[in-house]
Amino acid sequence: xxxxxxxxxxxxxxxxxxxxxxxxxxxxxxxxxxxxxxxxxxxxxxxxxxxxxxxxxxxxxxxxxxxxxxxxxxxxxxxxxxx
Amino acid sequence: xxxxxxxxxxxxxxxxxxxxxxxxxxxxxxxxxxxxxxxxxxxxxxxxxxxxxxxxxxxxxxxxxxxxxxxxxxxxxxxxxxxxxxxxxxxxxxxxxxxxxxxxxxxxxxxxxxxxxxxxxxxxxxxxxxxxxxxxxxxxxxxxxxxxxxxxxxxxxxxxxxxxxxxxxxxxxxxxxxxxxxxxxxxxxxxxxxxxxxxxxxxxxxxxxxxxxxxxxxxxxxxxxxxxxxxxxxxxxxxxxxxxxxxxxxxxxxxxxxxxxxxxxxxxxxxxxxxxxxxxxxxxxxxxxxxxxxxxxxxxxxxxxxx
Numbered sequence: 001x002x003x004x005x006x007x008x009x010x011x012x013x014x015x016x017x018x019x020x021x022x023x024x025x026x027x028x029x030x031x032x033x034x035x036x037x038x039x040x041x042x043x044x045x046x047x048x049x050x051x052x053x054x055x056x057x058x059x060x061x062x063x064x065x066x067x068x069x070x071x072x073x074x075x076x077x078x079x080x081x082x083x
Numbered sequence: 084x085x086x087x088x089x090x091x092x093x094x095x096x097x098x099x100x101x102x103x104x105x106x107x108x109x110x111x112x113x114x115x116x117x118x119x120x121x122x123x124x125x126x127x128x129x130x131x132x133x134x135x136x137x138x139x140x141x142x143x144x145x146x147x148x149x150x151x152x153x154x155x156x157x158x159x160x161x162x163x164x165x166x167x168x169x170x171x172x173x174x175x176x177x178x179x180x181x182x183x184x185x186x187x188x189x190x191x192x193x194x195x196x197x198x199x200x201x202x203x204x205x206x207x208x209x210x211x212x213x214x215x216x217x218x219x220x221x222x223x224x225x226x227x228x229x230x231x232x233x234x235x236x237x238x239x240x241x242x243x244x245x246x247x248x249x250x251x252x253x254x255x256x257x258x259x260x261x262x263x264x265x266x267x268x269x270x271x272x273x274x275x276x277x278x279x280x281x282x283x284x285x286x287x288x289x290x291x292x293x294x295x296x297x298x299x300x301x302x303x304x305x306x307x308x309x310x311x312x313x314x315x316x317x318x319x320x321x322x323x324x325x326x327x328x329x330x331x332x333x334x335x336x337x338x339x340x341x342x343x344x345x346x347x348x349x350x351x352x353x354x355x356x357x358x359x360x361x362x363x364x365x366x367x368x369x370x371x372x373x374x375x376x377x378x379x380x381x382x383x384x385x386x387x388x389x390x
Contacts, residue, residue, distance in 0.1 A: 028282070035285035036321050042286065043329075055290050056264065060282035 003049075003077075007069050010044045023066040038063060045069065051076040084198075084387060085210070085250030087357035088141025088242040090133050091344065092122045096220070096237075105230045112234045113342075117320020121237025121345030123220045128238070130159050131169035134216035135176040137240035137353075141212070142177070147244060149178045153209025156197040158349040160190025160271065160378060161217045173214060183208070190217070190271070191316055191377020193349035194241065198373070199257035199385055201245040209246065215349040216240035225276035232277045235319065237345030241353025251360060252371060252387040258299040259383040260291070269378040288322055288376040292384075293329040296374050299384040307332050309370055311389075314359065316375040317341040317351035326374075338363075348377070365389040 001009070008020050015032040027033040033041060038060060046052060053076055062072040097120040098109035105112075113119055124133065134157055142149060155177075157170035168186030187193040194215035201211035219236035245254070265287060268280035292315070300306060307330040315323050320341050327334045338359040347354060352375055365371070369389040376382040 035281045036289075036325065038282055039286050039289035039325065055287065055294075058283075058286050058290065060280070060286060 004070055007066055014041050026064055049073050049077055084252040085244040085246050086141050086145035087360050088137050089354045089357040090136035090240045092124045092128050092238050094123045095120050096123045105233055116234055117341050118345045119342045122239055124218050124238040130162050130216045130218055131172040133240035134169055134173045134214045137242040138177050138214050141242035141244055151210055152212050154211045155184040156213045158187040158189055158193025158197050158215040160348055161219050190348045192375040192381035194353050195373055195375040195383050195385055199259055202254040205245055205247050211245045214242040215353050217348040217350045219348050222271050222277045231281050232279050235346045237347050239347040239350050239354055241350045241357055243353055253390050255386045255388055256299055256303055257385040258295050261379050261381045265380050289325055291382045292326050292374050292376050295382055295384040299386050310372045311369040312371045313337050314352055314356050314373045317355055318346050
């Protein structure tokens with residue numbers, strides 16, 4: 001699975017919804033994530049991609065959609081790789 | 084920690100009544116927060132009045148005379164006035180005018196910050212009475228009604244007397260942190276309703292509370308499994324359960340009264356402690372960890388041991 005597919009699988013698992021979100025749609029507005037599911041999802045993303053997203057970067061807007069999550073995860077994967 | 088005390092207004096606002104006002108199902112409130120009812124202060128139950136009652140309860144429980152207090156610290160994020168804060172009024176009301184009385188205008192985290200500072204100030208000032216009192220129901224239920232906020236808050240006060248001369252628990256260590264990055268995400272202006280960006284608050288609290296608990300435990304060569312009880316700010320039952328899960332500790336070690344009182348902001352951890360200590364199953368030396376998170380953001384943890 002590529003990065004987007006892995007992120008989508010985490011979102012679907014955490015949300016318990018039978019459908020996959022569109023990459024650009026708001027996961028909050030579409031009912032995939034609430035405040036607690038968001039916190040759980042960040043933990044799952046960190047485990048799945050073996051990254052650590054700093055607290056200072058934990059802005060809900062960075063996790064608004066699959067596309068935004070892909071950007072956020074990519075930033076730290078790249079950072080981890082460069083380090 | 085020599086003694087704990089509390090004061091809760093008599094008026095109960097249950098989910099059934101609140102749901103009608105908000106326009107939701109009562110079950111939704113409990114699912115989202117773990118809260119079934121909260122206490123609502125009457126007009127005469129001001130922050131200073133509730134703080135005074137909690138302080139008196141705290142002193143009475145251990146037969147402490149007000150004259151034996153060297154300092155008063157009162158925390159409140161919902162005080163009725165810009166100034167003066169309630170601290171001097173509380174000191175006066177319990178009969179110790181002239182004793183230094185400090186206000187901590189900090190919602191949620193104020194009581195633990197007060198306790199941590201009291202532990203350091205007690206050697207210089209003598210016994211320090213830490214009180215937290217909140218009237219959150221007014222701003223939480225202000226128009227325009229925000230259901231995410233309206234369901235959470237209640238009113239009440241808690242107190243703890245801290246001194247060097249023994250007591251129920253010995254304060255061992257504390258870790259305190261503040262970061263203004265998210266100051267606007269949880270705030271109460273002098274007029275208006277509570278503004279809360281729930282996603283940002285939960286996201287940060289979910290990380291910072293287990294983090295600061297881990298910090299203070301690691302410094303004292305303890306693990307979460309070693310801790311007999313965790314007394315957390317009673318913000319939301321789902322958050323308390325999440326912290327327990329992250330720490331890998333059973334939820335039975337997290338005393339909770341949020342179902343009955345809702346989130347009473349900085350008063351909550353002291354109200355919870357005052358109820359818990361009455362029946363707590365503790366052996367000498369047992370570690371107990373207090374932890375809070377709130378507007379600011381401010382967060383911290385305090386480690387104590389059964390005397």
